[in-house]
Amino acid sequence: MKEVELTGPEGADPLAWTRESTPLLRGLADDLRRAEPFAGMTAAVASHLEPKTGVFIETVAAGGADVLFTGSDPDSGHEAVIDHLDDQPGLEAFAAEGMTEAELDEQHHRLLDREPDLLFDDGCVLAAKLHDSHGDALDSVVGVAEQTTSGVHRLEAMAADDVLAVPAFAVNHTPMKRRFDNVHGTGESAVSNVQLTANRIVSGETVVVAGYGHVGRGVAEKARGIGAHTVVVEVDPRKALEAHMDGHRVASMADAAADGDVFVTATGVRDVVREEHFREMHDDVLLANAGHYDVEIDVDALRGLAESTSTPRAGVTRFHLPDGRRLNLFAEGRLVNLSGPYSQGHPAAVMDSTFAMMTVAGRELVEADLSPAVHAVPDRLDREVARKKADAVGVPVEDRTDEQAAYLDDWRRE
Known part of the structure; x- marks a missing residue:
């Protein structure tokens, strides 16, 4: 995928300012370009189509995927971001600024008709419609990464009804998402x-x-x-x-x-x-x-x-x-922080962690053999992102001594 320089007027690249505040995603993009875990796959991203999501979409594409992207809310898309992404090779928009609920729903179904392999979801808007109306496409889906509380609740309800047919990661519930993005x-x-x-x-x-x-x-x-x-x-x-x-x-x-x-x-x-x-x-x-x-x-x-x-x-x-x-x-x-005329959504530094968790969860879905269920994101992935974020913002993290590690592992603790 073509790299865009950070320099130049904001109007020429609506993601430039945001990239500067997303060091985790930039680092992940570099790693993904080398490993290409999503090579040959089609990934679908549903989220609020503003600059942070744009950088996330670029990051997924860096892993070798073609990315189909759509909105999770009809009022939170930014035209400049949608148009910029849609112009990039391998990226395709199923959204427009100012859509109605019915128009957004139609775009979701158009996207799912393309039978994506991997879903990065927000509010379970794609996963629910996939199971409800696009059952023929389920066999090709590797899994779902869900970033919101409400979306995880919907996935859990689907699992309780014995409807969920693909593995799903509850990204919202992992500490590096919930403790920072939500709070x-x-x-x-x-x-x-x-x-x-x-x-x-x-x-x-x-x-x-x-x-x-x-x-x-x-x-x-x-x-x-x-x-x-x-x-x-x-x-x-x-x-x-x-x-x-x-x-x-x-x-x-x-x-x-x-x-x-x-x-x-x-x-x-x-x-x-x-x-x-x-x-x-x-x-x-x-x-x-x-x-x-x-x-x-x-x-x-x-x-x-x-x-x-x-x-x-x-x-x-x-x-x-x-x-x-x-x-x-x-x-x-609607969402006050995303749907109003002054809304900018979450600060980029917070979404850097959230979308990093979504990215590594997607990578894990491709590499692991998981059953159809709602899964917790492995703690090692959460710690991986936490360590990288701490390094990026200059927060020192103490290492345990060998004696301290041995003490924790010894149930006798004499």
Whole structure:
């Protein structure tokens, strides 16, 4: 694949700036060019088609694969990135900026008609459709690498229903993805996009976070770190206790609805903020979603309550209620950090680790003989990426002495 220089105006190469912040992917690309583990294969990538994903697609192609790429959300694709990649040999776009849900679905099926060998998925959008509508192509699929919480949940549901016919790696659940991308990537980018889109200060405001998984924890920590009062809503008693011990106020959504200034959902389930909550909210609250799908805020119920809507700022829909209150919804309930007009997604340095994990998981799927199931990414691969990332950012890592290693291996420990 043709190498593109980092120099020159950004418009000539929309990935140039991002490549500078992705040393793991650059190093992996060099390794893959030598080994070509994907030679002769067709890989499919579904993700948010912005610059970090572009560098990831280049990295997979460096391993010898032809890459078919598509979006995982209709509103998160960047035209410049899509066009740039589509112009490269061996890369083919099944996406366009500003697609509708129906258009994106059609592109997914067109891609799967090409019978790819390896899937790099986001939200299980390709794997689910592969099993549901393209059964004839299953025999050629080596496996799936899935990068999101919601996508892993869908794969696990497929396995529980005895439907999953190919091996899948739960990349989202490996430490080098979950501890950094979910906590710091989503947490930081969700809060910053709320601030940028609304042009409001969050310090001193009450931010209600629905869900205290890794994403919700990140949102709550980042919001509190800049001075917000944080309230966490949780259905899992263990996570609720964790939020309490971390210093957040824990409440039901029914109780939090009247107090919140900003609401951010991060649960992976539908109708977390719904009609009875909208009725209790005060004027001019901000509603944002950080979960993968646009179902966490019941937008239909909100529309049914409103007598009219307006667009006070790009990326914000204001719902005017009959009593004069105004409720402001970001990005139509889609991912606030990826679907808004100011959205840049996660910082490149975080996605460097995530897409490195996706790449090595894909390499492992090709090289290993795995059964159809949802598999944990081997710890050795996670540690491989962690060590390279630490070296890249100059973080020293202590080595154990021989005596310490022997001590850990000796159950007697005399």
